[in-house]
Amino acid sequence: MKEKIRNFIVENFLFGERKLEEDEPLFESGIIDSLGLIKLLAFIDETFNISMNMSEINIEDFNTLNDIMKTIQSKMD
Amino acid sequence: MENLIWYLASLFISIFIYWFILPGQWRSLFLFLVSLLFISLFNLKYVLYFLLHMILVYSASLYIDKGEKKKRLILTLTLVWLVGNLCFFKYSDLLFSTVVESGFNFSWMPKINFPTLLLPLGLSYIIFRLIHFVVEVYKKKSLKCSFIDFGLYVLFFPTFLAGPVERFQRFHPQTKEMTPPDLSSINQGLSRILLGVAKKFIFADNLARWIIPALHTPESHPRALVLLLIYGTAIQIYLDFSGYTDMALGVSRLFGYKIMENFNRPFFQRNIAMFWRNWHISVYSWIRDYFFFPLFGYRASNLKIYVGIFLTMVVFMLWHKGNLNFLFLGIYHGLGLVVWQLYQEVKRKYPSLRKWSSRSYLNPVCIFFTFSFVSFGFLFFHLDLHQLYAVLDRIF
Numbered sequence: 001m002k003e004k005i006r007n008f009i010v011e012n013f014l015f016g017e018r019k020l021e022e023d024e025p026l027f028e029s030g031i032i033d034s035l036g037l038i039k040l041l042a043f044i045d046e047t048f049n050i051s052m053n054m055s056e057i058n059i060e061d062f063n064t065l066n067d068i069m070k071t072i073q074s075k076m077d
Numbered sequence: 078m079e080n081l082i083w084y085l086a087s088l089f090i091s092i093f094i095y096w097f098i099l100p101g102q103w104r105s106l107f108l109f110l111v112s113l114l115f116i117s118l119f120n121l122k123y124v125l126y127f128l129l130h131m132i133l134v135y136s137a138s139l140y141i142d143k144g145e146k147k148k149r150l151i152l153t154l155t156l157v158w159l160v161g162n163l164c165f166f167k168y169s170d171l172l173f174s175t176v177v178e179s180g181f182n183f184s185w186m187p188k189i190n191f192p193t194l195l196l197p198l199g200l201s202y203i204i205f206r207l208i209h210f211v212v213e214v215y216k217k218k219s220l221k222c223s224f225i226d227f228g229l230y231v232l233f234f235p236t237f238l239a240g241p242v243e244r245f246q247r248f249h250p251q252t253k254e255m256t257p258p259d260l261s262s263i264n265q266g267l268s269r270i271l272l273g274v275a276k277k278f279i280f281a282d283n284l285a286r287w288i289i290p291a292l293h294t295p296e297s298h299p300r301a302l303v304l305l306l307i308y309g310t311a312i313q314i315y316l317d318f319s320g321y322t323d324m325a326l327g328v329s330r331l332f333g334y335k336i337m338e339n340f341n342r343p344f345f346q347r348n349i350a351m352f353w354r355n356w357h358i359s360v361y362s363w364i365r366d367y368f369f370f371p372l373f374g375y376r377a378s379n380l381k382i383y384v385g386i387f388l389t390m391v392v393f394m395l396w397h398k399g400n401l402n403f404l405f406l407g408i409y410h411g412l413g414l415v416v417w418q419l420y421q422e423v424k425r426k427y428p429s430l431r432k433w434s435s436r437s438y439l440n441p442v443c444i445f446f447t448f449s450f451v452s453f454g455f456l457f458f459h460l461d462l463h464q465l466y467a468v469l470d471r472i473f
Contacts, residue, residue, distance in 0.1 A: 054373075
């Protein structure tokens with residue numbers, strides 16, 4: 001799951017031009033913006049069937065690849 | 078300036094009492110009372126008005142936190158009340174004046190004298206904090222705190238007038254774990270206050286005294302000077318806003334609080350999206366989290382998302398002030414952001430364009446273009462449409 005999400009971010013936001021570290025900040029560094037987060041959530045929903053309520057989204061829960069995995073895990077528990 | 082001296086004298090007396098006389102457990106109550114006193118200096122009615130709203134939101138939050146069945150209904154009613162209050166005070170004047178100016182005939186109606194509405198100072202910031210609090214409780218964040226700690230977060234006087242809109246999760250732990258500032262923190266706090274005073278009272282106010290009248294008579298100035306005045310307007314507005322933030326952050330530091338930054342080199346950003354992420358950060362991120370995300374979900378079509386981006390900018394600008402100028406400014410920046418996002422889609426399809434546009438030697442050009450776009454938009458802060466046309470006519 002982690003690798004699929006990493007590949008999605010690399011392909012869509014880094015255009016396959018470099019690697020993404022697990023603790024690399026996605027928002028502060030400008031890799032993902034608000035629209036990017038929406039696309040990422042749509043990808044997670046379509047690929048893993050995990051839907052999230054936008055009114056319950058906190059941007060800091062998606063700031064790194066590790067944060068995203070923790071958020072998904074808590075959603076699955 | 079006399080007011081500033083009184084403010085600084087009262088501030089240092091409060092800091093002395095806060096750290097050297099009061100025991101730790103009394104400090105948050107003292108700071109809450111100082112905040113109430115500060116607000117009452119503007120108008121005692123504000124204190125009553127804000128206290129009433131705080132009691133309402135605190136009670137609603139306690140109810141929601143218990144997990145009762147009707148918590149969604151309580152949240153909705155609380156939000157409607159808060160947003161309704163904000164809109165009533167901020168936008169009823171705009172609505173009435175627009176209807177009257179449109180030539181609508183009221184002669185058939187009984188004559189009603191609408192009272193001149195007095196917008197409570199700091200209302201927008203306080204309503205934003207209240208909405209943030211009740212929504213976060215609904216999201217099941219652990220926000221348990223006493224009414225005094227909640228009140229201190231909402232009314233914290235250094236950020237009362239001009240923000241930032243700090244998040245409760247960052248603010249509250251600092252109330253609980255209050256440690257006296259060391260020499261370096263005192264130095265940082267005082268330097269920040271001095272920086273803010275210099276930005277606001279020495280540079281921004283004096284620039285405004287010179288720039289605004291000159292922009293009102295563009296025909297009597299050389300073209301190059303008018304162009305410089307346009308860029309000067311953006312710098313003046315930045316110095317004014319960020320000067321307030323510096324003072325707020327500096328004063329907070331002296332009371333042991335680290336408040337979030339509101340500006341991060343906004344005029345050195347490569348595009349309009351990056352600019353907005355670094356300008357008035359606390360309010361922009363608030364509107365993103367509590368307006369854009371909940372209203373325009375990820376199942377939305379691309380068109381709906383672009384409409385969402387556009388509306389977010391309109392709401393953000395109208396939040397500053399409810400008048401036609403800020404409506405136009407919202408439309409201007411909303412369109413700017415939508416065009417920027419469409420350009421991102423084009424870049425996604427054309428790797429050669431992507432590669433070309435990311436070249437580092439283009440950075441100064443991109444930064445200057447973004448700065449120019451922002452500067453022309455900021456003319457809406459000081460000029461109406463006729464004056465704006467006169468300025469543009471002088472340049473082009």
